[in-house]
Structures are given as structure tokens and as C-alpha cells.
Amino acid sequence: MKTNNTSNKRAWAERLLMHLKMRFVLAKAPKSFLISASALFAFIIKAPDIGFIPILTGISVFVLTSGAATLNNYQDRYLDSKMQRTQNRPLPAGKISVRQTLVQAVFLILIGMAGLYLVDASATLLLLGALAILCYNFVYTPLKAKSMLAIFPGAVCGMLPPCIGWLAAGGTFDSITLWSILAMFGLWQLPHYWLVLLLHQQDYMRSKVPNMLSLFSTGQIRKVLFSWVMVFAIMTLALPLLNAIVTDFVRWLILLNALCLVCNFAYQFFLKAEHYNYKSLLVHLNASLVCMMSLGAVDRVILFWPQFL
Template sequence: MIRTLMELTKFRLSAAVTLSAVFGFALGGGRDIGPLLPATLAVLLLALGVSALNQYQEWESDSKMERTKRRPIPSGRVHPDAALAVSLALIALGTLLISATLKTTGLLLFLFVPLWYNGVYTTLKRHSAFAVVPGGVLGMIPPAIGWLAAGQSLADPEFFALGLLFFVWQVPHFWLLAAKHDADYRAAGFPTAVEIFGDTGFRRVLCVWWMLTVLCALYTAAIFGIRSSVILLLLAALAAATAAAGGRIPFRQLTAERASTLFRGINLFLLGTMTLMSIDTI
């Protein structure tokens, strides 16, 4: 039962999303973990809820894809109505908790997430491979919650840089996942960037977004101002290695295995950058 619930709510992905709120708190200079604990719990509850709601919305499409046909709803382990009830309960709990913690600003951000993710983005991605671009806005919300919990303002230039990094990173992150499962997505009727651009064109466009992610990370580090020379050298080495890997994207065939490797690479780049910057801030 617990395992099924974790699958329905995409617990591992939701936990990773919650981690970005912790990074936002650390980079915001937060010291009192009092506001952090309820804020991160609220982010986790919301992430679990919108993930379950997304599975409810897409279970018929999931049943057509090899990667997703064994998920709780298409496999018959969970009735769609039960999944809907669980998702709405989690979203409500998370929203109530963030409202009590961060008041109106937190409430508005949380109300925006299901409207944008489950309303706009989930609908749009059935019709356009570019849905990930407006959908990337959602990547800014968890670090924003952490930033607010640290007592900072979303108008701060530092948060603009941080939010921009999370926004841009979402595009290669999602497109590489879609490229890894390209046949599955097409079978389910989802348009893909590979289908639109062709293999060569897609690799070129992917390379641009990959390099933009690296540049945004460097911009974020510059805006925050890295104090430790060791951290600065590690960030520079990480950025150089990631840029070198991205520079090879247009020249090598993007097989499912290579897309998977690059997917892990861009995720580890963001994780490494956030970890190093957080250590420097602390």
C-alpha cells in the first residue's frame, strides 16, 4: 500500500522538488529552521498532490506507454476516483500549511501551482512539445518558498538569478527525458521536440538550452558572490566539464542511452551547483 502510494505521488521526484526549497532557504541566508520545516513539508505535500493529480489526468495516456503502463491507475491497483481524492487532499493540506506559514504570498504561490501544472501545462503538452517552456515557471516555485521562509523578498536580484536558473534548467531536463522515451511519447500521442526538429535539429536546440543552463548557473554564482576560492574553483570546474559535455551534443547520435546519461548529467550539474553555493553561503 505504501509503495503504491509512493508511486502514485511520485515520491522520489517530489522529494527532489522539496530539496530545491531547502536550497532556496540556504541561499537566502536562513538560519532559523522554525519556518523552514513547515514550509518544506508544505512543498512536499503539494508536490505529492499535483503529481497524483497528474497521474489521474493522464492515466489513459499512461496505459499506452511502456514506461508508465504499470503505474497504479493504469495497472488497476488504484481506482481513478481514489487517486483524485488523495491528490486533492494532499494539495489542500499543503496549501493550508503554507498559508499558516508564509501567509498570503505562500498561499498565492501554492494556488498557482495546480492551476498552471495540472491546468495549463498538462493540457498544453498534449498539443505542443514546447509546453515545457511555460511549464518551466513551476521550477521557480519551490526555491521561492525556501527563499521566503528565510525572510527574503522575491524582488531581490539574487532570487531573480536563482529563479532564472531553475526555469532554464527545466527545458533540457524535460526534453532529455522525452528523448529517452521518444517512442513511448509518440505512441501515447504526445508531440516531441525530436519529431518537430528532427534528430540533428533537436540536438542543436538542446545544446543551446544546455549551454544557457550553464551560463545561468555562472550568472547566479556571480550575483551571489562566491566568498570561498575553493568553492569558486569547484564551481568553475563543474561548469567547464558540463559545458564540454554539452558541446558534444550536436555531434553524437542521441540514443536512448545517451539521452539518459545527459539527463543525469544536467541534473547533477544543478545539484552540484546548488550544493556548492549553499555551502559557501553557510
């Protein structure tokens, strides 16, 4: 009897873990976490603090982003079923129902919006949160199946979370530091998308989703991609130049981060004859952004350490 009870509990626990994992996949949890980190990064650049408000801001953006990602899974379910890299997602694979997906999306979006209201009872953060949902789910998502221009509202979507973080910290729209942060995150979106495109180019060609592969060769796309990587790398240097990052050794590390990124892409695209490792480049691009945010946090901790004690 004990053996049967133990087996039943183990089976129940395994089913629960699988269900939770599926829910996290729907919410695109790693991507949502990175986006919430961008909001927290902008917050601490404006107002170094490790108190309740920045943490609530980060959590609220994470939950709101998870809701938008879940809704995106619902919207893309037919397109995902046609692409090899996405056909095993919960909805196209039939692992979860449409109703359950929509319930999760609505629940997370409402909780995320409520969190933003707790951060700031004024309408500003709520409007930005609503704008993010509108831009991502009702402009970018339907447009990407029709036009390559969808990449531009997609870039705007990536700029809104750090804007939320900045305003939550008491910042205003007229700050050049804010616009430098937004430009950095917006510029990162473009090479990120093109690397995903090159990494899964056969999949994209089969899906017939409008993309640059129908107009340009992979060699031409690599040249455009490298140019945008350089622009992004230069943009990461804006915060030290604007004295938003002031610790000397952190400034040098930010410069090293930018140089390593450009050098790696230059080596892969111009010194290697073939066998481009797009996956490693995508990882490096993402890591460079995470590194930039982490260094910004380190700078703030060093500069304002007495306030944290």
C-alpha cells in the same frame, strides 16, 4: 500456529510496503523531493538557517508537490496507458482506484497549503502555492496533450517552488538574486524535457503527443538541446557573480560543475558518431542541479557556521 502467525504478519508487512510504495509512485516522490530541495535552496541563500521555518517550508513544498503529482497521475491516466514507459504506473495498471488517487491528491494539497500558511500567515505563500497547482495541473497538464508550447508553463511551474522558499525567508520580488535563481531552475526544465523526449522518442511518436520530433530531426534537437545546456550552465555561475555565493573554493567547484556539464554534452553530441547515451546525460544534468544546490548549502554553512552552533 506460531509459523502461521509469522507468515501472516510477514505477508501483511509485504502488502503494506507494496501499498506505500505505490503511494510514493503516485506522488512522484523523488521528483517532489528535488522540487522541495529547490525551495529550501532559495531559502538558505536568502537567510541561512537550519531552524524550524526552513524545514517546514521544505516539507510543505514537498507535500504540496506530491499532491500535484498525484493529481497529475489522475489527469494523465489515459495518456499513460498508451506509453510504454508509463503504462505500469498504478492508475493505468489498475493497481489503485481513481477515488483513492483523488483522495490522496486532495489530502496532500490541503496539508501542503496548511504548511505554507504556518510558515507565513499572509496570503503570499498560499497564493504562490495555489498558482503552482493552477499552472501545473490546469495549464501545463492539459496543454501538453495539445501543444508543444506546454513546455513554457512547465518551466514556470519549476520556478515557483524556489520563489516560495525565497519569500518564506523574508525575501522580496525585486531581488536580482531571486530572478537569477528562478532563471536557473526555469532553464534546467527545457533540456531536461528534451532529454526525456530523446530517451523515449519511439514512445512519444507512438503516443501522438505533440512534440519536437514531429518537426525536427534528432540531430537538430540535439543542437538546440546543447545550446540550452550551455545557457543553463552559464546561469549557474550567476550566483557567484552576484556574490550570493562567496566562498572561493565553492565558487571554483561551481565553475567546475558547469564546465563538466558542457564538456560531457559536447563530447556526446559532437565527438561521438552514434549511440548517444541520453540516459547518462539526463542523470548528469539532474546531478549538476543537485550539485549546484548542495554547493550553495555548503557555502552558507561555511560562511555562517558560528550561527549554526
